[in-house]
Amino acid sequence: MSTARERILNAVRANQPASTPLPEIIIPASEIDLSTKFTETLNNIGGKVIAVNNYADILNYLEEATATRLLNISSIPELQQLRTLDHIPRMPHSLQDTELAIIKAKFGVAENGAVWITEDLLDQRVLPFICQHLMVVLDASSIVANMHQAYEKIGMESYGYGAFIAGPSKTADIEQSLVLGAHGSRSMTIFLINA
């Protein structure tokens, strides 16, 4: 007896039409100011952008905003002094009480306010989802215009897990009323470093 795999592939081979070419993606990007567009888009989807010049500015800001919070900071040596968790957790579940997570993003996308994150930037994959609030450090010079440029930048990079994150978790499933903080973070703040 043939396996499901063989039966399916045989049926597909018998039924698929004559091959058509894969088109090249030639889609021009609009000329826009990338930081302005990124900030505007993120504001529209419930996120917040704080423009800073360096990590000292971020530390100053956090001193006022985060005095009592349980903090997790992944992969940002400049901010490690704020970290309240002194080890890298082995089980993702142990991050359940994380009040605030601060992570670094590889780059941002102006057209949709998303930032690209790969798992090497995270203690655990679940961190940006399980934390109550999420803060992301992003270099303004890393912002690209659109998703085509984003994937050009990612190229064939190898990662176990990667995600575009655009704003706080949200739902409008109850009568289309927008509510922030569905299952993931309730807020998303970006520190945009203008070099």
Added chain:
Amino acid sequence: MHTIDHAELADVFNKDEARVDWHDETLWWIRQKRDKAVNQLPEWELLRETASKIKENVLSNLAGYLEEFEGNAQKNGIIVHWAADAKEHNQIVLNLLKGKGINKMVKSKSMLTEECHLNEHLEHNGIEVIDSDLGERIVQLAKEPPSHIVLPCIHKKKEEIGDLFHEYLGTPAGNADPQFLTETARQHLREVFLTRRAALTGVNFAVAETGEFVVCTNEGNADMGAHLSEIHIASMGMEKLIPKRENLGVFLRLLTRSATGQPITTYSSHFSKPRSGTEIHVIIVDNGRSQQLGRPDFRNSLKCIRCGSCMNTCPVYRRSGGHSYHNAIAGPIGAILAPNLDMEKYADLPFASTLCGSCSNVCPVKIDIHQQLYKWRQVIVQKGYAATGKKAAMKMMSLTLASPTAYHLGGKAGRFVMKYAPIAVNNKLNPWYKQRDMPEPPKESFGEWYTKNRKA
């Protein structure tokens, strides 16, 4: 055998006129949000065209891409399974759970598992399944199927949701505040995420070149489930493949703008390798798709990326509700997918349309939906699956149109009856009379008018 059809189920929905208006307006509002987002992109039509051509390439090389995906996914440490139909799919999931001694699973949105009736199968075998998308959790508590592929409980009023939460989650009676109810669901489901060893998600896109797959959510429920479980099962219809990673740029730009008018979902998660000590299983499901691939007139329906924009714009869907389609996928796209699976059971669906073409105009991958609806009608009538009344009416119509004498006589009789005995057509036996009055009959036909005025 008589199965309940779209028109009868729509009648039930139409009993509450205020609710129909509300449903209609809500969906139209989402369509308008889509327009606003789309109009900001001068390259929109180029994007649609590119996406449609990519999917054409996928369908024409599907076997090769499936093998390429399988090979690359396996290299990444993902375990790949193949299911020819719903039964095989459900059995694979059950075996995976049983093999690990798991009897509780959390699930994020997957229309494929609705199509396969996975929840029923697992529950029948002693596995508890909790749907974690808020809308899906709500319809699950109400013991109903989703009525829309993107907005599962779009047919429900917040007061009804408040009642469900009061009954099942212990919220105060009468509280229908969306913010409060969402917060309640957040707390309730967080506990679920933290305690489930298995999570099942759908797949929005699978990349042949890299063996990774992408799951899109706004709530973050797919990620909460997957990253906290020891086994992540991803169920995937085999048409979800795309050739290259760079193709994601095209589809992620189209998907959410078409669905809700957002520029992108909050989370677009790329799963490539399992976390250490955990497993990722992908189940590639056929369930009629290879058969649809062999129907030249209908194979383009497999380009669908499940954005739901054809539903939001459809005048029939908006006024009849998703449940009237009696199929996991409602609306225009459901009406061209379902007859492939069971032509007799879904013979009514291609007729649940005005053929206005709005669905085709908004489709981000340019499926010729309204033309396929028209073509399905012909197939269904030829195969003898059309409703008896419809067959009789069409026979009468074709006799009348084939004979000038009968045609003129019929016209005269119709005008006479509508003028002198309107009750003969303004009654419940005439479906055209439902929710509307019949028009004033003209005094004469155009033919009669022309004969009289030709020489003047």
